[in-house]
Amino acid sequence: MISQPRINIRTPDVMSHVQAQVEKHYRSELVETIRAQGGVLQSGKTTVRLAKQFGFCYGVERAIDLAYAAGKVFAGRRIFLLGEIIHNPDVNAQIEALGIRYLPAKPSAAELESLTPDDVIIVPAFGAEVKTIEAVKSHGCHVVDTTCGDVMSVWKRVRQNATERVTSIIHGKASHEETRATASRALGIDGLGHFLIVLNLEDANRVANFLVQGGDTDAFLKYFANATSPGFDPRLHLQRIGVANQTTMLRSETDAIQNLLREAISNRDAGSTAHFRYFDTICGATQERQDSLFQLLQESLDILIVVGGYNSSNTTHLVEIGMEKLPTWFIRNATCIESADQIRHYDLIAKSEIVTTGWLPPHEHLTIGITAGASCPNNLIEETIHRILELRGE
Numbered sequence: 001m002i003s004q005p006r007i008n009i010r011t012p013d014v015m016s017h018v019q020a021q022v023e024k025h026y027r028s029e030l031v032e033t034i035r036a037q038g039g040v041l042q043s044g045k046t047t048v049r050l051a052k053q054f055g056f057c058y059g060v061e062r063a064i065d066l067a068y069a070a071g072k073v074f075a076g077r078r079i080f081l082l083g084e085i086i087h088n089p090d091v092n093a094q095i096e097a098l099g100i101r102y103l104p105a106k107p108s109a110a111e112l113e114s115l116t117p118d119d120v121i122i123v124p125a126f127g128a129e130v131k132t133i134e135a136v137k138s139h140g141c142h143v144v145d146t147t148c149g150d151v152m153s154v155w156k157r158v159r160q161n162a163t164e165r166v167t168s169i170i171h172g173k174a175s176h177e178e179t180r181a182t183a184s185r186a187l188g189i190d191g192l193g194h195f196l197i198v199l200n201l202e203d204a205n206r207v208a209n210f211l212v213q214g215g216d217t218d219a220f221l222k223y224f225a226n227a228t229s230p231g232f233d234p235r236l237h238l239q240r241i242g243v244a245n246q247t248t249m250l251r252s253e254t255d256a257i258q259n260l261l262r263e264a265i266s267n268r269d270a271g272s273t274a275h276f277r278y279f280d281t282i283c284g285a286t287q288e289r290q291d292s293l294f295q296l297l298q299e300s301l302d303i304l305i306v307v308g309g310y311n312s313s314n315t316t317h318l319v320e321i322g323m324e325k326l327p328t329w330f331i332r333n334a335t336c337i338e339s340a341d342q343i344r345h346y347d348l349i350a351k352s353e354i355v356t357t358g359w360l361p362p363h364e365h366l367t368i369g370i371t372a373g374a375s376c377p378n379n380l381i382e383e384t385i386h387r388i389l390e391l392r393g394e
């Protein structure tokens, strides 16, 4: 492995330049004004209520700052981002406009071969798989690691599990970059650790049933294809389990999953939970955004708009929370609001963007709630507010 000298890219002059650029691209004076007046904007017969906490989290802010700083410090060199910096297409387009190119989160052998020691690789806020980082470093590239500290806390837990030969049950999405990165750490330093990824309560129920009653191993492995460590055998590797989560999961679901699995272990082991452990690894920012939405939903709202990237996990969970209570529209940005009658939005059930008519209630007085995931910049919220007020003639 070729080692690169450490370079501090967060010098005061670089960061003041970065700050100016980031503010220009993502800041919203309107949002700051609304926040300062308690989260409510009254314009004619339209009321807009913002959640108390929404939008960029500390981890995303840091990742964006570092990507912009890398663009300045390493100008003239090839700079690649491993996958997306965060799950927001508008932010990713801005990063691309800085001249930063994209490599897949899991680059092919040919893509890795083309890298040189002069290249710079930015690791996104979700982190990257151990093997990918090692491969990039073996080509001598300079690595700018923007992995969020909260994600690294999960890695610490699952590595510890591997050391103690406890299988990590990861509540997350098997295809999500963060969960793939976490799973790669669950193998441990010797690569002999194990993991099993469960997406939801249905998956967790299958695990719980196997823990208590056993069952058909092949059917179990078929069901969890692409969600287990190499060589995973549920008869051997569910003896001692530790539950951890992707940092952006739905709190209520994570709680239900860990309770279910704890109970299953207790049933299997004659009342003992010695072979069960649980680490709450939902990050503070995700928790705050979910809590703030529950608080916003106490208000009398006609509809809720959630702004964010369609592949953003924490945003999706905000949509799920909203849908339980009132008509909820999940949009990428203001351009999705095509007219007062028609909206282009992501449908969580169809798993695609669809167009719906009659989305805006025809009431004379209307109260609209707005929130956004941790990867959504404030300028997109401002544009959404302007678009609504324009359509309402306010």
Ligand code: SF4
Binding pocket: 057, 058, 059, 060, 125, 148, 149, 150, 151, 247, 248, 283, 284, 285, 286, 314, 374
């Ligand atoms: S959502 Fe949480 S884990 Fe992800 S970058 Fe933000 S603070 Fe970090």
